Amino acid sequence: MTRPKTQTDARVLDAALLLVRTGGVAGLTFAALANRCGLSAATLVQRFGNKAALTQRTLLHAWDELDARTRELASSTPLTPSGAVELLIGLPEGYEGVDSYAEGLLLLREDVRDPILRARGAAWESALTSALEARFTSVPGAPAGIGFAMAAYWQGSLTWWAFRATPPLRDYLEAKLTDFLEMTTAKSSSPAA
Secondary structure, eight states: OOOOOOOOOOHHHHHHHHHHHTTTGGGGOOOHHHHHHHHHHEEEEEEEEHHHHHHHHHHHHHHHHHHHHHHHHHSSSSSSHHHHHHHHHHTTOOSSSSHHHHHHHHHHHHHHHHHHHHHHHHHHHHHHHHHHTTTTSTTTOOOOHHHHHHHHHHHHHHOOOOOOOOOHHHHHHHHHHHHHHHHHHHHHHHHHO
């Protein structure tokens, strides 16, 4: 007779993700996770197998969270260019400062190394750029590929912000993305000469 799980995989993976976000992948050990979630290290090994499998499951869990946040923002922001800005500003809400952003880059390194995690990144790119494109369908003459261009501009803006760490990330992104809209949609919204 099997014992019931005292903690769901999702709760354990939440604890694992917190360890990774604060100490990197190196900080994710079965012993550290046992201390964090209250299950024994042996139970965790039975559940996840080995460190590589635990790490991959933890990072897939992080992708699940990002996908859910993207869907939530895509369904709750207006289908307008300003809605695109709102969507992108809402995605990095978990970054309290430059240190948490830097820790996120360490996770990105792990994502790029693993083909399964890379595939999740590619799928997220498609979902995000489609959600952004949908916010420009009512803009006459909006450039083709504007969703990808805006996502790339947003990613670059995040990186440039990290070198300054001021002003607050939300303010910086709002200013940069508003500039992006003015650069890319000025012709399409101005009257013909």
